[in-house]
Amino acid sequence: MAARNSNARYGWVAIALHWLMAPAIIGLFALGWWMRQLSYYDPWYRQGPELHKGIGILLLGLLLLRLVWKLLNPSPAAEAGTPRWQALAARLAHGILYLLLLVIMTSGYLISTADGRAIDVFGWFSVPATVQGLPHQEDIAGQVHEILAWSLMALVALHALAALRHHFIDRDATLRKMLGMRARPQSGQSPELTTTQ
Ligand code: HEM
Numbered sequence: 001m002a003a004r005n006s007n008a009r010y011g012w013v014a015i016a017l018h019w020l021m022a023p024a025i026i027g028l029f030a031l032g033w034w035m036r037q038l039s040y041y042d043p044w045y046r047q048g049p050e051l052h053k054g055i056g057i058l059l060l061g062l063l064l065l066r067l068v069w070k071l072l073n074p075s076p077a078a079e080a081g082t083p084r085w086q087a088l089a090a091r092l093a094h095g096i097l098y099l100l101l102l103v104i105m106t107s108g109y110l111i112s113t114a115d116g117r118a119i120d121v122f123g124w125f126s127v128p129a130t131v132q133g134l135p136h137q138e139d140i141a142g143q144v145h146e147i148l149a150w151s152l153m154a155l156v157a158l159h160a161l162a163a164l165r166h167h168f169i170d171r172d173a174t175l176r177k178m179l180g181m182r183a184r185p186q187s188g189q190s191p192e193l194t195t196t197q
């Protein structure tokens with residue numbers, strides 16, 4: 001399988017980044033929600049946030065890589081026969097997913113570094129505080145982080161349902177493309193994939 005995307009298929013780099021990040025992001029949401037319920041005396045009271053921040057920074061690195069990769073090679077087009085509004089809605093939803101991820105991760109960084117302390121990533125390296133002392137930085141960044149994390153989960157649920165609908169109801173190759181499988185010709189439908197970019 002080619003590394004780069006083509007008009008008809010995702011390359012392995014985009015596929016690997018999508019499937020490496022998706023479970024990690026959902027796991028980070030669950031960890032974030034869980035660690036906030038812990039009492040001060042719980043052994044995970046400190047370890048939970050350390051793990052959350054460490055994984056979060058690694059994911060931020062992967063997200064930046066993914067955005068650069070996307071700029072360098074555009075995603076495959078919607079399948080032939082997809083209504084124009086649906087192709088546009090999918091592209092808009094993907095754009096909003098990227099934007100939500102970027103703002104959630106930036107706000108997480110702003111919460112963690114509001115007191116001027118660097119973020120230690122599993123003892124491998126640390127990310128210094130840069131912006132600090134904004135009015136109510138920790139509280140406002142914390143609220144933005146929480147609200148957008150829930151919004152992300154809602155949009156991800158819609159996104160996954162749309163992918164499953166394409167696969168099981170429309171029976172087209174949308175999900176198979178993201179799984180790196182070959183497009184299968186459908187009865188009465190052309191296997192050719194057209195380009196919109
Ligand atoms: C997509 C990535 C992320 C998701 C889905 C996520 C999700 C969450 C959730 C659901 C909470 C609990 C919110 C609450 O109930 O108050 C939380 C808290 C937190 N997150 Fe994240 N997070 C992500 C990335 C990050 C990153 C990159 C950092 C920092 C480097 C970070 C730092 C924090 C901190 C410090 C808290 C505790 C907030 C507080 O005590 O008010 N998060 N996160």
Ligand code: HEM
Pocket residue numbers: 018021022023025026070075076078090094095097098156159160161163164174175176177178
């Ligand atoms: C945290 C979870 C997830 C996030 C943040 C996410 C995000 C994204 C993004 C940003 C894209 C656009 C890729 C591009 O630049 O072209 C995409 C594509 C895609 N995702 Fe996800 N995704 C997640 C989970 C899932 C799940 C669970 C499924 C399947 C059930 C799925 C199926 C797909 C498919 C089929 C595409 C290709 C869509 C197309 O070609 O129009 N994703 N995803």
